[in-house]
Amino acid sequence: xxxxxxxxxxVPIMDAAAIQRALRRVAHEIIERNPDxxxxxxxxxxxxxxxxxxxxxxxxxxxxxxxxxxxIIDVAMHRDDVGTRADLPIVRASNLPTxxxxxxxxxxxxxxxxxxxxxxxxxxxxSFGRPALIQLAALVDRGHRELPIRADYVGKNLPTATxxxxxxxxxxxxxxxxAVWSLRE
Amino acid sequence: MLGLRELSAEEIKFIxxxxxxxxxxxxxxxxxxxxxxxxxxxxxxxxxxxxxxxxFELAAFRLSADxxxxxxxxxxxxxxxxxxxxxxxxxxxxxxxxxxxxxxxxAPQFLAQxxxxxxxxxxxxxxxxxxxxxxDLYTIRERRGQIDNLHVVIVGDILFSRVARSNIFGLxxxxxxxxxxxxxxxxxxxxxxxxxxxSHEIDKVLPDAxxxxxxxxQHERQRKEYFPGIGEYTNLFGLTKERxxxxxxxxxxxxxxxxxxxxxxxxxxxDGLQSVILDxxxxxxxxxxxxxxLCGGIAG
Numbered sequence: 127x128x129x130x131x132x133x134x135x136x137v138p139i140m141d142a143a144a145i146q147r148a149l150r151r152v153a154h155e156i157i158e159r160n161p162d163x164x165x166x167x168x169x170x171x172x173x174x175x176x177x178x179x180x181x182x183x184x185x186x187x188x189x190x191x192x193x194x195x196x197x198i199i200d201v202a203m204h205r206d207d208v209g210t211r212a213d214l215p216i217v218r219a220s221n222l223p224t225x226x227x228x229x230x231x232x233x234x235x236x237x238x239x240x241x242x243x244x245x246x247x248x249x250x251x252x253s254f255g256r257p258a259l260i261q262l263a264a265l266v267d268r269g270h271r272e273l274p275i276r277a278d279y280v281g282k283n284l285p286t287a288t289x290x291x292x293x294x295x296x297x298x299x300x301x302x303x304x305a306v307w308s309l310r311e
Numbered sequence: 312m313l314g315l316r317e318l319s320a321e322e323i324k325f326i327x328x329x330x331x332x333x334x335x336x337x338x339x340x341x342x343x344x345x346x347x348x349x350x351x352x353x354x355x356x357x358x359x360x361x362x363x364x365x366x367f368e369l370a371a372f373r374l375s376a377d378x379x380x381x382x383x384x385x386x387x388x389x390x391x392x393x394x395x396x397x398x399x400x401x402x403x404x405x406x407x408x409x410x411x412x413x414x415x416x417x418a419p420q421f422l423a424q425x426x427x428x429x430x431x432x433x434x435x436x437x438x439x440x441x442x443x444x445x446x447d448l449y450t451i452r453e454r455r456g457q458i459d460n461l462h463v464v465i466v467g468d469i470l471f472s473r474v475a476r477s478n479i480f481g482l483x484x485x486x487x488x489x490x491x492x493x494x495x496x497x498x499x500x501x502x503x504x505x506x507x508x509x510s511h512e513i514d515k516v517l518p519d520a521x522x523x524x525x526x527x528x529q530h531e532r533q534r535k536e537y538f539p540g541i542g543e544y545t546n547l548f549g550l551t552k553e554r555x556x557x558x559x560x561x562x563x564x565x566x567x568x569x570x571x572x573x574x575x576x577x578x579x580x581x582d583g584l585q586s587v588i589l590d591x592x593x594x595x596x597x598x599x600x601x602x603x604x605l606c607g608g609i610a611g
Contacts, residue, residue: 200332203346203374203604214605217332217346224340253341 135309139292140282142304145265148281149178152263153185155279160230163192165258167226169199171235171247172218177298178265179234197222199233201246226255232278236294238264241275266306268292282306312431312602313419314439315480323448323481326601330449333604334597336373347376350607353401354380356412356433357388362568362592363433363443367410370599376607379406398422408607411435429606437471442602443567444477446595448485450587451522453594454563459486464516466492466548467526467575469502470537474567475526479505490516493548496537513548518557524565525550525575545574555580563587 140148160166168183170176176198183196199222202215223229233247248260263279268286286292291309295302315323336344352371356364364380371378379401383389386397398409410431411419416438423430434440452458463482469475469491479502482489489507491498502509510516517523528544538544545551550564555577558564564576564586572578581588 200335203332203336203344206345208346208348208350217329217601217604219332219335220339221335249345253336253339253344255340 135311136293137308137310138305139266139284139308140306145281145304145306148265149181150185152279152281153182153189156182156232156263157186157190159261159278163190163194165228165230167195167197167223167229167231167257168263169197169222169231169233169247169251171199171201171233171243173299174236174294174296175234177296178236178263179232182234182263195223195229197231199247199250201243201250204246204249206242206246220250220254222251222254224254226251226257229257230259230261231257232261232263234263236265236296237292238262238267238275238277238280239270239292241271241273244275245273265294266292284308312429312441312606313423314432315441315444315477315484316439318441318480318484320484320486323445323484326445326598326605327449327452329601329605330445330594330597333373333600334594336600337593337597343373343375345375346604347371347374347607350374350376350407351405352376352378352408352410352603352607353406353428354378354410354433355386355398355401356381356410357383357394357418358412358414358434360412360434362595363412363440366592366595367431367433367442367599367603370596370603371408373596374600374603376408376603394418394422395425398426402426402428408603431602431606434473436473437476438473439477439480440473441477442595442599443474444481445602446591446598447474447478447524447565447567448481449594449598450565450591451487451563453590454587455521455561458482460488461521462488462490462519463522463524464490464492464520465524465526466513466550467497468528469493469498469526471497471529472526478524479507483507490520492516494538494544514554514557517554518559520558520562522563522565523550523558524567526567527569527571528574541574549574550576550580552577552579555583555585558585560585565591567591 168179170179179196183194200218200220202217261278264277265281267280268284293307295305408429410433412433413435416436418435419430419432483506492510492513566588
Protein backbone atom coordinates (compact mmCIF):
# COMPACT_ATOMS: atom_id res chain seq x y z
CA UNK A 127 0.00 0.00 0.00
CA UNK A 128 1.25 3.41 -1.09
CA UNK A 129 0.82 5.36 2.15
CA UNK A 130 1.75 2.61 4.56
CA UNK A 131 3.81 4.19 7.34
CA UNK A 132 7.50 3.41 7.25
CA UNK A 133 8.66 2.09 10.66
CA UNK A 134 11.06 4.95 11.39
CA UNK A 135 8.57 7.80 10.87
CA UNK A 136 5.48 6.11 12.33
CA VAL A 137 4.67 6.13 16.04
CA PRO A 138 2.10 3.55 17.16
CA ILE A 139 -0.80 5.12 19.06
CA MET A 140 -3.27 2.23 19.38
CA ASP A 141 -3.02 -1.46 18.60
CA ALA A 142 -5.85 -3.88 17.85
CA ALA A 143 -6.59 -4.56 21.53
CA ALA A 144 -6.66 -0.85 22.39
CA ILE A 145 -9.04 -0.14 19.50
CA GLN A 146 -11.32 -2.95 20.64
CA ARG A 147 -11.37 -1.69 24.25
CA ALA A 148 -12.04 1.88 23.13
CA LEU A 149 -14.95 0.89 20.88
CA ARG A 150 -16.45 -1.36 23.57
CA ARG A 151 -16.35 1.60 25.98
CA VAL A 152 -17.96 3.84 23.34
CA ALA A 153 -20.71 1.19 22.96
CA HIS A 154 -21.28 1.28 26.76
CA GLU A 155 -21.50 5.09 26.69
CA ILE A 156 -24.00 5.01 23.82
CA ILE A 157 -26.13 2.52 25.78
CA GLU A 158 -25.94 4.73 28.88
CA ARG A 159 -26.88 7.93 27.04
CA ASN A 160 -29.68 6.38 24.95
CA PRO A 161 -32.25 4.54 27.07
CA ASP A 162 -34.26 3.60 23.96
CA UNK A 163 -31.72 1.99 21.65
CA UNK A 164 -34.43 1.28 19.06
CA UNK A 165 -34.29 4.97 18.19
CA UNK A 166 -30.55 4.92 17.53
CA UNK A 167 -29.07 4.88 14.02
CA UNK A 168 -25.30 4.49 13.75
CA UNK A 169 -24.40 6.37 10.55
CA UNK A 170 -20.86 5.62 9.41
CA UNK A 171 -18.87 7.93 7.13
CA UNK A 172 -17.22 5.84 4.36
CA UNK A 173 -15.13 3.94 4.48
CA UNK A 174 -13.65 3.37 7.95
CA UNK A 175 -16.52 5.05 9.77
CA UNK A 176 -18.84 2.44 8.29
CA UNK A 177 -16.68 -0.38 9.62
CA UNK A 178 -16.36 1.29 13.04
CA UNK A 179 -20.13 1.73 13.28
CA UNK A 180 -20.54 -1.95 12.41
CA UNK A 181 -18.17 -2.89 15.24
CA UNK A 182 -19.91 -0.62 17.75
CA UNK A 183 -23.25 -2.18 16.74
CA UNK A 184 -21.63 -5.58 17.38
CA UNK A 185 -20.62 -4.57 20.93
CA UNK A 186 -24.12 -3.19 21.64
CA UNK A 187 -25.59 -6.50 20.48
CA UNK A 188 -23.15 -8.37 22.76
CA UNK A 189 -23.94 -6.19 25.79
CA UNK A 190 -27.67 -5.47 25.40
CA UNK A 191 -28.84 -8.22 22.98
CA UNK A 192 -30.34 -5.61 20.70
CA UNK A 193 -29.64 -4.82 17.05
CA UNK A 194 -29.31 -1.08 16.50
CA UNK A 195 -29.87 0.27 12.98
CA UNK A 196 -26.76 1.15 11.03
CA UNK A 197 -26.40 3.25 7.90
CA ILE A 198 -23.96 4.90 5.53
CA ILE A 199 -23.71 8.63 5.17
CA ASP A 200 -21.78 9.92 2.15
CA VAL A 201 -20.27 13.35 2.72
CA ALA A 202 -18.50 13.87 -0.61
CA MET A 203 -21.39 15.65 -2.28
CA HIS A 204 -21.97 17.87 0.78
CA ARG A 205 -18.46 19.23 1.25
CA ASP A 206 -17.86 22.97 1.49
CA ASP A 207 -14.79 23.14 -0.75
CA VAL A 208 -16.51 23.08 -4.14
CA GLY A 209 -14.44 25.04 -6.61
CA THR A 210 -11.26 25.09 -4.51
CA ARG A 211 -10.30 21.44 -4.36
CA ALA A 212 -7.85 19.92 -6.79
CA ASP A 213 -9.10 16.33 -6.53
CA LEU A 214 -12.66 15.22 -6.80
CA PRO A 215 -13.82 13.20 -3.79
CA ILE A 216 -15.33 9.85 -4.75
CA VAL A 217 -19.04 9.74 -3.97
CA ARG A 218 -20.70 6.67 -2.49
CA ALA A 219 -24.36 5.87 -2.10
CA SER A 220 -25.80 6.86 1.28
CA ASN A 221 -28.14 4.50 3.04
CA LEU A 222 -30.14 5.53 6.09
CA PRO A 223 -33.36 4.05 7.49
CA THR A 224 -36.44 6.16 6.77
CA UNK A 225 -38.30 7.99 8.13
CA UNK A 226 -35.58 9.65 10.16
CA UNK A 227 -37.93 11.88 12.15
CA UNK A 228 -37.72 11.20 15.89
CA UNK A 229 -34.57 9.06 15.57
CA UNK A 230 -31.16 9.61 17.16
CA UNK A 231 -28.51 9.58 14.46
CA UNK A 232 -24.98 8.99 15.71
CA UNK A 233 -22.39 10.01 13.12
CA UNK A 234 -19.41 7.64 13.29
CA UNK A 235 -15.96 8.46 11.87
CA UNK A 236 -12.40 7.27 12.41
CA UNK A 237 -10.60 10.57 13.09
CA UNK A 238 -12.18 13.83 14.22
CA UNK A 239 -10.01 16.77 13.08
CA UNK A 240 -11.27 20.06 11.58
CA UNK A 241 -14.95 19.14 11.93
CA UNK A 242 -15.69 19.91 8.28
CA UNK A 243 -16.54 16.32 7.44
CA UNK A 244 -18.97 16.22 10.35
CA UNK A 245 -20.61 19.44 9.18
CA UNK A 246 -21.04 17.87 5.73
CA UNK A 247 -22.47 14.73 7.35
CA UNK A 248 -25.04 16.79 9.29
CA UNK A 249 -26.00 18.52 6.05
CA UNK A 250 -26.41 15.15 4.35
CA UNK A 251 -28.48 13.74 7.20
CA UNK A 252 -30.86 16.70 7.11
CA SER A 253 -31.65 15.93 3.46
CA PHE A 254 -33.09 12.59 4.66
CA GLY A 255 -35.38 14.14 7.24
CA ARG A 256 -35.29 15.73 10.67
CA PRO A 257 -33.88 13.47 13.36
CA ALA A 258 -34.63 14.26 17.02
CA LEU A 259 -30.94 14.20 17.90
CA ILE A 260 -27.63 14.02 16.09
CA GLN A 261 -24.64 12.82 18.08
CA LEU A 262 -21.03 12.19 17.12
CA ALA A 263 -18.66 9.31 17.81
CA ALA A 264 -15.00 9.15 16.73
CA LEU A 265 -12.30 6.59 17.34
CA VAL A 266 -9.67 9.35 17.67
CA ASP A 267 -10.16 13.05 18.44
CA ARG A 268 -6.96 14.82 17.43
CA GLY A 269 -8.15 18.42 18.06
CA HIS A 270 -7.63 21.46 15.76
CA ARG A 271 -11.32 22.11 15.12
CA GLU A 272 -12.22 24.76 12.55
CA LEU A 273 -15.93 24.65 13.36
CA PRO A 274 -17.92 24.62 16.61
CA ILE A 275 -18.24 20.84 16.73
CA ARG A 276 -17.61 18.46 19.64
CA ALA A 277 -17.76 14.68 19.85
CA ASP A 278 -20.18 12.92 22.23
CA TYR A 279 -18.19 9.66 22.26
CA VAL A 280 -14.41 9.49 21.81
CA GLY A 281 -12.28 6.35 21.67
CA LYS A 282 -9.07 8.25 22.35
CA ASN A 283 -8.26 11.92 22.84
CA LEU A 284 -4.95 12.58 21.15
CA PRO A 285 -3.25 15.99 21.32
CA THR A 286 -1.46 16.45 17.97
CA ALA A 287 0.56 18.94 15.99
CA THR A 288 -1.05 20.09 12.73
CA UNK A 289 1.99 18.77 10.83
CA UNK A 290 1.32 15.32 12.18
CA UNK A 291 -0.79 12.84 10.26
CA UNK A 292 -3.03 10.37 12.08
CA UNK A 293 -3.62 7.16 10.22
CA UNK A 294 -6.22 4.55 11.14
CA UNK A 295 -5.85 1.09 9.66
CA UNK A 296 -8.58 -1.54 9.93
CA UNK A 297 -8.52 -5.14 8.75
CA UNK A 298 -11.75 -4.89 6.76
CA UNK A 299 -11.06 -1.62 4.95
CA UNK A 300 -7.28 -1.63 4.62
CA UNK A 301 -6.33 -5.31 4.70
CA UNK A 302 -3.82 -4.52 7.44
CA UNK A 303 -3.85 -5.27 11.17
CA UNK A 304 -5.99 -2.87 13.24
CA ALA A 305 -3.84 0.08 14.34
CA VAL A 306 -3.66 3.84 14.79
CA TRP A 307 -0.38 5.49 13.76
CA SER A 308 1.03 8.98 14.11
CA LEU A 309 3.23 10.07 11.21
CA ARG A 310 5.61 12.96 11.69
CA GLU A 311 7.36 14.57 8.78
CA MET B 312 -17.15 14.17 -21.85
CA LEU B 313 -17.32 14.05 -25.60
CA GLY B 314 -18.04 10.40 -26.31
CA LEU B 315 -17.70 6.85 -25.08
CA ARG B 316 -15.23 5.93 -27.79
CA GLU B 317 -12.38 7.60 -25.90
CA LEU B 318 -13.30 6.23 -22.46
CA SER B 319 -11.86 3.01 -21.02
CA ALA B 320 -14.00 0.26 -19.52
CA GLU B 321 -12.75 1.30 -16.06
CA GLU B 322 -13.75 4.92 -16.62
CA ILE B 323 -17.23 3.88 -17.76
CA LYS B 324 -17.62 1.61 -14.72
CA PHE B 325 -16.51 4.46 -12.45
CA ILE B 326 -19.22 6.72 -13.92
CA UNK B 327 -21.81 3.97 -13.32
CA UNK B 328 -20.66 3.58 -9.70
CA UNK B 329 -20.83 7.34 -9.19
CA UNK B 330 -24.37 7.19 -10.63
CA UNK B 331 -25.38 4.80 -7.82
CA UNK B 332 -24.59 7.52 -5.28
CA UNK B 333 -26.57 10.18 -7.16
CA UNK B 334 -29.51 7.87 -7.81
CA UNK B 335 -29.81 7.50 -4.03
CA UNK B 336 -30.18 11.30 -3.71
CA UNK B 337 -33.44 11.01 -5.68
CA UNK B 338 -34.95 8.89 -2.89
CA UNK B 339 -34.29 11.45 -0.12
CA UNK B 340 -36.83 13.80 1.37
CA UNK B 341 -34.78 16.70 0.03
CA UNK B 342 -33.51 15.69 -3.39
CA UNK B 343 -30.81 18.29 -3.64
CA UNK B 344 -27.13 18.33 -2.69
CA UNK B 345 -24.64 21.22 -2.70
CA UNK B 346 -22.02 19.41 -4.83
CA UNK B 347 -21.92 22.09 -7.57
CA UNK B 348 -23.03 25.11 -5.55
CA UNK B 349 -21.85 28.32 -7.21
CA UNK B 350 -21.13 26.62 -10.55
CA UNK B 351 -22.89 27.77 -13.70
CA UNK B 352 -24.08 25.41 -16.38
CA UNK B 353 -25.07 26.47 -19.86
CA UNK B 354 -27.47 24.20 -21.70
CA UNK B 355 -26.59 25.09 -25.26
CA UNK B 356 -29.03 23.28 -27.54
CA UNK B 357 -28.62 24.13 -31.20
CA UNK B 358 -30.92 21.23 -32.11
CA UNK B 359 -34.33 20.66 -30.52
CA UNK B 360 -34.57 18.42 -27.48
CA UNK B 361 -36.90 18.37 -24.53
CA UNK B 362 -35.97 15.19 -22.73
CA UNK B 363 -32.19 15.55 -22.72
CA UNK B 364 -32.25 19.27 -22.00
CA UNK B 365 -34.76 18.90 -19.18
CA UNK B 366 -32.79 16.00 -17.75
CA PHE B 367 -29.54 18.01 -17.72
CA GLU B 368 -31.35 21.01 -16.28
CA LEU B 369 -32.93 19.03 -13.46
CA ALA B 370 -29.62 17.25 -12.79
CA ALA B 371 -27.90 20.62 -12.44
CA PHE B 372 -30.64 21.91 -10.11
CA ARG B 373 -30.25 18.84 -7.91
CA LEU B 374 -26.53 19.58 -7.66
CA SER B 375 -27.27 23.24 -6.73
CA ALA B 376 -25.70 24.65 -9.92
CA ASP B 377 -27.18 27.64 -11.72
CA UNK B 378 -28.53 26.94 -15.19
CA UNK B 379 -28.99 28.99 -18.33
CA UNK B 380 -30.79 27.48 -21.31
CA UNK B 381 -29.98 28.68 -24.78
CA UNK B 382 -31.65 27.40 -27.90
CA UNK B 383 -30.71 28.19 -31.46
CA UNK B 384 -33.65 30.50 -32.05
CA UNK B 385 -32.98 32.41 -28.85
CA UNK B 386 -29.29 32.92 -29.54
CA UNK B 387 -27.33 35.30 -31.74
CA UNK B 388 -26.51 32.35 -34.00
CA UNK B 389 -29.57 33.47 -35.92
CA UNK B 390 -27.86 36.84 -36.36
CA UNK B 391 -24.85 35.21 -37.96
CA UNK B 392 -22.60 34.85 -34.91
CA UNK B 393 -20.40 31.77 -35.10
CA UNK B 394 -20.70 28.90 -32.65
CA UNK B 395 -17.24 29.66 -31.33
CA UNK B 396 -18.02 33.32 -30.68
CA UNK B 397 -21.32 32.56 -28.98
CA UNK B 398 -19.61 29.98 -26.78
CA UNK B 399 -16.73 32.31 -25.91
CA UNK B 400 -19.23 34.98 -24.90
CA UNK B 401 -20.96 32.50 -22.65
CA UNK B 402 -17.65 31.57 -21.13
CA UNK B 403 -16.89 35.23 -20.50
CA UNK B 404 -19.95 35.13 -18.23
CA UNK B 405 -18.15 32.46 -16.18
CA UNK B 406 -19.97 29.40 -17.41
CA UNK B 407 -18.18 26.44 -15.84
CA UNK B 408 -19.86 23.64 -17.77
CA UNK B 409 -21.28 23.77 -21.25
CA UNK B 410 -23.72 21.09 -22.37
CA UNK B 411 -23.91 21.12 -26.16
CA UNK B 412 -26.44 19.57 -28.50
CA UNK B 413 -25.55 20.20 -32.13
CA UNK B 414 -26.55 18.82 -35.51
CA UNK B 415 -22.92 18.57 -36.66
CA UNK B 416 -20.69 15.71 -35.58
CA UNK B 417 -17.60 16.99 -33.78
CA ALA B 418 -19.08 20.32 -32.63
CA PRO B 419 -18.52 19.54 -28.90
CA GLN B 420 -14.92 18.59 -29.58
CA PHE B 421 -14.45 21.80 -31.55
CA LEU B 422 -15.65 23.83 -28.56
CA ALA B 423 -13.76 21.76 -25.99
CA GLN B 424 -10.49 22.56 -27.76
CA UNK B 425 -11.25 26.28 -27.68
CA UNK B 426 -12.81 26.80 -24.25
CA UNK B 427 -11.62 26.48 -20.68
CA UNK B 428 -15.08 25.33 -19.54
CA UNK B 429 -15.89 21.63 -19.41
CA UNK B 430 -17.88 20.62 -22.46
CA UNK B 431 -20.39 17.78 -22.31
CA UNK B 432 -21.73 16.30 -25.53
CA UNK B 433 -25.52 16.04 -25.38
CA UNK B 434 -25.67 14.62 -28.90
CA UNK B 435 -23.74 15.72 -31.98
CA UNK B 436 -25.23 14.83 -35.35
CA UNK B 437 -25.03 11.12 -36.04
CA UNK B 438 -21.81 10.84 -34.02
CA UNK B 439 -22.25 10.25 -30.26
CA UNK B 440 -24.73 10.75 -27.43
CA UNK B 441 -22.66 9.55 -24.48
CA UNK B 442 -25.07 10.27 -21.61
CA UNK B 443 -27.87 8.38 -23.38
CA UNK B 444 -25.63 5.33 -23.76
CA UNK B 445 -24.48 5.63 -20.14
CA UNK B 446 -28.08 5.63 -18.90
CA ASP B 447 -28.81 2.61 -21.11
CA LEU B 448 -25.77 0.82 -19.64
CA TYR B 449 -26.81 1.81 -16.13
CA THR B 450 -30.37 0.53 -16.66
CA ILE B 451 -29.12 -2.80 -18.00
CA ARG B 452 -26.65 -3.17 -15.12
CA GLU B 453 -29.35 -2.26 -12.58
CA ARG B 454 -31.89 -4.76 -13.97
CA ARG B 455 -29.57 -7.60 -14.92
CA GLY B 456 -26.76 -7.09 -12.39
CA GLN B 457 -24.13 -7.13 -15.13
CA ILE B 458 -23.43 -6.18 -18.72
CA ASP B 459 -20.66 -8.67 -19.44
CA ASN B 460 -21.81 -11.56 -21.66
CA LEU B 461 -25.29 -10.19 -22.29
CA HIS B 462 -26.62 -10.20 -25.83
CA VAL B 463 -27.90 -6.72 -26.69
CA VAL B 464 -29.89 -6.23 -29.89
CA ILE B 465 -30.18 -2.70 -31.24
CA VAL B 466 -32.93 -2.31 -33.83
CA GLY B 467 -33.60 0.48 -36.27
CA ASP B 468 -31.94 3.42 -37.85
CA ILE B 469 -28.35 2.65 -36.87
CA LEU B 470 -26.66 4.62 -39.64
CA PHE B 471 -28.05 7.96 -38.46
CA SER B 472 -28.08 7.14 -34.78
CA ARG B 473 -25.66 8.68 -32.31
CA VAL B 474 -27.42 6.67 -29.61
CA ALA B 475 -26.50 3.45 -31.39
CA ARG B 476 -22.88 4.47 -31.87
CA SER B 477 -22.35 5.44 -28.24
CA ASN B 478 -24.13 2.27 -27.14
CA ILE B 479 -21.92 0.13 -29.39
CA PHE B 480 -18.76 1.64 -27.88
CA GLY B 481 -19.99 1.32 -24.29
CA LEU B 482 -21.51 -2.15 -24.59
CA UNK B 483 -18.55 -3.75 -26.35
CA UNK B 484 -16.11 -2.20 -23.86
CA UNK B 485 -18.10 -3.70 -20.98
CA UNK B 486 -18.15 -7.14 -22.59
CA UNK B 487 -21.64 -7.37 -24.09
CA UNK B 488 -22.34 -9.06 -27.41
CA UNK B 489 -24.10 -6.61 -29.73
CA UNK B 490 -26.25 -7.35 -32.79
CA UNK B 491 -27.53 -4.53 -34.96
CA UNK B 492 -30.78 -5.14 -36.83
CA UNK B 493 -32.47 -3.10 -39.53
CA UNK B 494 -32.80 -2.63 -43.28
CA UNK B 495 -29.48 -2.94 -45.10
CA UNK B 496 -29.64 0.73 -46.09
CA UNK B 497 -29.72 1.78 -42.42
CA UNK B 498 -27.57 -1.02 -41.00
CA UNK B 499 -24.68 -1.48 -43.40
CA UNK B 500 -22.13 -4.26 -42.96
CA UNK B 501 -19.38 -1.70 -42.23
CA UNK B 502 -20.56 -1.66 -38.64
CA UNK B 503 -19.02 -5.12 -38.21
CA UNK B 504 -15.67 -3.31 -38.00
CA UNK B 505 -16.79 -1.98 -34.60
CA UNK B 506 -16.92 -5.54 -33.24
CA UNK B 507 -20.66 -6.14 -33.56
CA UNK B 508 -22.85 -8.48 -35.59
CA UNK B 509 -25.20 -7.19 -38.27
CA SER B 510 -28.50 -8.82 -39.19
CA HIS B 511 -31.40 -7.87 -41.42
CA GLU B 512 -33.80 -10.47 -40.01
CA ILE B 513 -35.20 -9.51 -36.64
CA ASP B 514 -37.07 -12.78 -36.11
CA LYS B 515 -33.85 -14.78 -36.13
CA VAL B 516 -32.22 -12.56 -33.53
CA LEU B 517 -34.98 -11.85 -30.99
CA PRO B 518 -35.22 -15.28 -29.27
CA ASP B 519 -31.58 -15.03 -28.16
CA ALA B 520 -31.70 -11.41 -26.94
CA UNK B 521 -31.17 -10.34 -23.31
CA UNK B 522 -31.89 -6.71 -24.15
CA UNK B 523 -33.71 -5.19 -27.13
CA UNK B 524 -33.03 -1.50 -27.65
CA UNK B 525 -35.40 0.00 -30.21
CA UNK B 526 -34.35 3.21 -31.85
CA UNK B 527 -36.70 5.81 -33.13
CA UNK B 528 -36.96 6.22 -36.88
CA GLN B 529 -35.53 9.67 -37.33
CA HIS B 530 -37.73 11.35 -39.88
CA GLU B 531 -35.68 14.53 -39.66
CA ARG B 532 -32.44 12.81 -40.67
CA GLN B 533 -34.09 10.47 -43.12
CA ARG B 534 -33.98 10.60 -46.87
CA LYS B 535 -36.55 8.59 -48.78
CA GLU B 536 -34.08 6.34 -50.58
CA TYR B 537 -32.89 4.83 -47.28
CA PHE B 538 -36.27 3.94 -46.02
CA PRO B 539 -38.92 1.46 -47.10
CA GLY B 540 -41.95 3.31 -45.69
CA ILE B 541 -43.47 3.29 -42.22
CA GLY B 542 -45.87 0.37 -42.69
CA GLU B 543 -43.24 -1.80 -44.27
CA TYR B 544 -40.74 -0.94 -41.57
CA THR B 545 -43.19 -2.03 -38.87
CA ASN B 546 -43.88 -5.28 -40.71
CA LEU B 547 -40.20 -6.08 -41.10
CA PHE B 548 -38.59 -4.65 -37.95
CA GLY B 549 -41.22 -3.34 -35.52
CA LEU B 550 -41.47 -4.97 -32.09
CA THR B 551 -45.06 -6.08 -32.41
CA LYS B 552 -47.03 -7.98 -29.79
CA GLU B 553 -46.47 -11.19 -31.76
CA ARG B 554 -42.72 -10.67 -31.91
CA UNK B 555 -42.54 -9.73 -28.23
CA UNK B 556 -44.00 -13.16 -27.34
CA UNK B 557 -40.88 -14.80 -28.72
CA UNK B 558 -38.55 -12.87 -26.41
CA UNK B 559 -36.96 -14.52 -23.39
CA UNK B 560 -39.12 -13.80 -20.31
CA UNK B 561 -36.34 -11.73 -18.69
CA UNK B 562 -35.40 -9.83 -21.83
CA UNK B 563 -35.44 -6.05 -21.28
CA UNK B 564 -37.14 -3.76 -23.78
CA UNK B 565 -35.55 -0.33 -24.07
CA UNK B 566 -36.18 2.79 -26.11
CA UNK B 567 -34.38 6.13 -25.86
CA UNK B 568 -37.56 8.04 -26.72
CA UNK B 569 -39.45 9.77 -28.08
CA UNK B 570 -41.47 6.67 -28.99
CA UNK B 571 -43.35 6.38 -32.26
CA UNK B 572 -46.07 4.08 -30.95
CA UNK B 573 -47.14 1.57 -33.56
CA UNK B 574 -44.04 2.16 -35.69
CA UNK B 575 -40.90 0.72 -34.07
CA UNK B 576 -42.82 -0.64 -31.05
CA UNK B 577 -46.43 -1.61 -30.33
CA UNK B 578 -48.12 0.45 -27.68
CA UNK B 579 -48.85 -2.58 -25.46
CA UNK B 580 -45.22 -3.69 -25.64
CA UNK B 581 -43.93 -0.23 -24.72
CA ASP B 582 -46.14 -0.25 -21.62
CA GLY B 583 -45.58 -3.93 -20.81
CA LEU B 584 -43.78 -5.61 -17.94
CA GLN B 585 -40.54 -6.13 -19.82
CA SER B 586 -40.32 -2.47 -20.78
CA VAL B 587 -37.80 -0.38 -18.82
CA ILE B 588 -38.37 2.76 -20.86
CA LEU B 589 -39.36 4.90 -17.86
CA ASP B 590 -36.49 3.50 -15.76
CA UNK B 591 -34.24 4.84 -18.48
CA UNK B 592 -35.65 8.33 -17.96
CA UNK B 593 -35.20 8.15 -14.17
CA UNK B 594 -31.70 6.77 -14.51
CA UNK B 595 -30.86 9.45 -17.08
CA UNK B 596 -31.21 12.06 -14.37
CA UNK B 597 -28.83 10.20 -12.03
CA UNK B 598 -26.32 9.55 -14.83
CA UNK B 599 -26.30 13.24 -15.77
CA UNK B 600 -25.82 14.25 -12.13
CA UNK B 601 -22.81 11.93 -12.04
CA UNK B 602 -21.38 13.28 -15.30
CA UNK B 603 -21.90 16.91 -14.24
CA UNK B 604 -20.28 16.19 -10.88
CA LEU B 605 -17.30 14.44 -12.46
CA CYS B 606 -16.84 17.17 -15.10
CA GLY B 607 -17.56 20.21 -12.99
CA GLY B 608 -16.72 19.33 -9.40
CA ILE B 609 -13.08 20.36 -9.34
CA ALA B 610 -11.43 23.75 -9.22
CA GLY B 611 -11.06 25.59 -12.49
